[in-house]
Amino acid sequence: MLNFSYKAKDKLGRYIEGFKEASDEDDLSRKLKEDGQYLITASLKKSSPKTIKTISASIKKRDLITFTNHLAAAFSAGAPIIQALQDFEKGVRDSAFKKVIRDIGDKVRGGMSLSDAFSEYPRIFSRMYVNVVRVGETAGTIEVLFDNLASFMEWQVKLEGDARKLLTYPALVLTAISAIIIALVTFVYPKIAVIFTQASGTKGSGTQMPKMTMLVLSLSNLIRNHWPFLVLIVLAIGISYSLLKMYPGGELFIDSLKLRIPLIGEFLKKIAISRFVNYLEVLQRAGIDLPQSLQVAGESVGNRVLMMKILKAREKVIAGRSLSESLLETGFFPDLIIRMIMVGETSGNIEDNLHKVCQYYEREIPTVIQRTFAVIEPLMILCLAGAVLFIALSMYLPIYKLYGTLSAK
Numbered sequence: 066m067l068n069f070s071y072k073a074k075d076k077l078g079r080y081i082e083g084f085k086e087a088s089d090e091d092d093l094s095r096k097l098k099e100d101g102q103y104l105i106t107a108s109l110k111k112s113s114p115k116t117i118k119t120i121s122a123s124i125k126k127r128d129l130i131t132f133t134n135h136l137a138a139a140f141s142a143g144a145p146i147i148q149a150l151q152d153f154e155k156g157v158r159d160s161a162f163k164k165v166i167r168d169i170g171d172k173v174r175g176g177m178s179l180s181d182a183f184s185e186y187p188r189i190f191s192r193m194y195v196n197v198v199r200v201g202e203t204a205g206t207i208e209v210l211f212d213n214l215a216s217f218m219e220w221q222v223k224l225e226g227d228a229r230k231l232l233t234y235p236a237l238v239l240t241a242i243s244a245i246i247i248a249l250v251t252f253v254y255p256k257i258a259v260i261f262t263q264a265s266g267t268k269g270s271g272t273q274m275p276k277m278t279m280l281v282l283s284l285s286n287l288i289r290n291h292w293p294f295l296v297l298i299v300l301a302i303g304i305s306y307s308l309l310k311m312y313p314g315g316e317l318f319i320d321s322l323k324l325r326i327p328l329i330g331e332f333l334k335k336i337a338i339s340r341f342v343n344y345l346e347v348l349q350r351a352g353i354d355l356p357q358s359l360q361v362a363g364e365s366v367g368n369r370v371l372m373m374k375i376l377k378a379r380e381k382v383i384a385g386r387s388l389s390e391s392l393l394e395t396g397f398f399p400d401l402i403i404r405m406i407m408v409g410e411t412s413g414n415i416e417d418n419l420h421k422v423c424q425y426y427e428r429e430i431p432t433v434i435q436r437t438f439a440v441i442e443p444l445m446i447l448c449l450a451g452a453v454l455f456i457a458l459s460m461y462l463p464i465y466k467l468y469g470t471l472s473a474k
Contacts, residue, residue: 069084069085069086069087069090069093069107069108070082070083070107070176071083071084071085071093071097071104071105071106071107071108072104072105072107073097073102073103073104074102074105075101075102075103075203076101076203081102081178082176082177083176083177083178083181084172084176084177084178084181085097085181086184090104093107099354099357100199100200100203102203124159124162124165124188124189125159126218126221126222127222128157128162129189129190129218130218130219130222132153132162132166133211133214133215134211134212135149135152135153136149136153136208136211137211137212137214139152139153140208140211141208141212146173146179147170147173147174150166150169150170150173151170153166154166154167154170165186168185169182169185169186172185178199178202179198179202179207180195180198180199180202181199183195183198191365192361192364192365193344193348193362193365194214196348196351196357196361197210197213197214197348197351197353198210198211198214200352200353210350210351213351214347217343217344217347220423220427221340221343224336224339224340224430227434228332228333228336230434231329231332231434231437231438232329234438234441234442234445235329235441235445238448238449239445242445242448242449242452245449245452245453246452246456247288249453249456250285250288250456251285254281254282254285254456254459254460255285255289275459275462275466277458277459277462278459278460278462278463280459281455281456281459281460282459306319316369317369317370317373320368320369320370321370323368324368328437328440328441332433332434332437333368334371335426335430335433336367336430337367337368337371338371338397338398338399338402338426339423339426339427339430340365340367341362341363341366341371341375342402342422342423342426343423344358344361344362344365344366345358345359346419346420346423348361348362349415349416349419350416355382355388356379356382356383359376359379359382359388360376360379362375363375363379371397374397375395377391378391378392378394378395387410388406388410388415389403389404389406389407389410392406401425402422405418405419405421406419406422
């Protein structure tokens with residue numbers, strides 16, 4: 066991709082100057098037409114420095130929400146872009162984010178549009194964020210769209226918190242169970258088992274080690290004698306998982322498995338669908354055409370299974386099919402969403418219907434979390450109690466058996 070400096074006209078006849086990436090001038094002209102602009106002149110420019118981009122991963126989502134709210138308020142009050150950026154930069158404590166805002170201000174001051182300046186930092190400003198701002202610049206509704214973006218991101222942070230809450234609890238309990246089992250089997254059990262081992266090996270003792278005890282003792286010997294090998298196996302599994310996620314086919318396989326996990330899978334499916342509906346609503350309210358909205362929303366849902374289904378639906382929409390019909394044929398979306406979108410298409414007010422679906426999921430997801438916790442919590446407790454009981458019985462049953470044998474003599 067090449068970096069172009071261009072001059073264009075919008076639908077109102079206003080001159081616009083900016084920077085954009087494209088493969089050639091024809092591609093640049095096509096991209097500008099999609100934004101409602103018409104190319105006048107274009108020239109290649111040098112690639113912008115990458116030094117600040119490398120620090121973008123450290124920017125917190127909460128800081129980005131604060132920044133978006135600030136711009137929404139500043140533009141509503143009629144403040145110029147440069148002034149709004151400078152005011153925010155003065156109050157930023159994060160040095161990395163301060164450098165990013167300063168660099169964006171310099172680019173805008175040099176003639177670049179705000180959306181193009183944001184696009185220089187794709188790890189901070191998502192493709193959806195940039196597209197919405199670009200539409201706002203063209204339509205003159207940028208303060209409203211910034212307000213919508215801030216509300217959307219606040220919802221997204223809350224959603225991620227809910228997901229972490231549900232997924233973290235089982236992970237912590239399973240980690241605790243594993244730690245207790247390893248501690249008992251590795252350190253406590255061998256000291257007690259040696260007594261019975263010696264007794265059972267004594268001539269004429271008449272005692273045999275119970276199968277339960279032999280099983281736990283074998284596990285203890287395996288952990289104590291081969292722990293480096295076991296650690297390597299765990300590391301190999303972790304590395305294999307990371308490498309698998311690097312490939313589209315591997316990520317698709319992993320996301321497909323996640324959706325099949327009992328209880329958790331249904332929750333993850335609702336999360337992915339909720340993200341899609343919220344993304345689509347924001348993009349449609351911004352005035353972005355439906356095929357492009359589906360492309361951006363599909364790539365942003367966080368689940369490759371759903372992404373593939375959305376992109377297939379997008380192809381059908383481009384071919385002339387309705388959105389509700391295209392989504393119905395994926396077999397992934399609940400009837401509620403299909404009906405609401407169908408009503409929106411009939412009435413010509415799809416954004417409000419999507420908003421109603423978003424509100425439904427805002428109520429539904431906390432309910433699903435509570436319902437899932439109500440099932441997972443007792444199961445985790447039973448697993449922990451069962452594991453400890455099994456080990457305890459494997460330790461004390463042979464002791465009672467030995468005691469009974471000695472008493473009989």
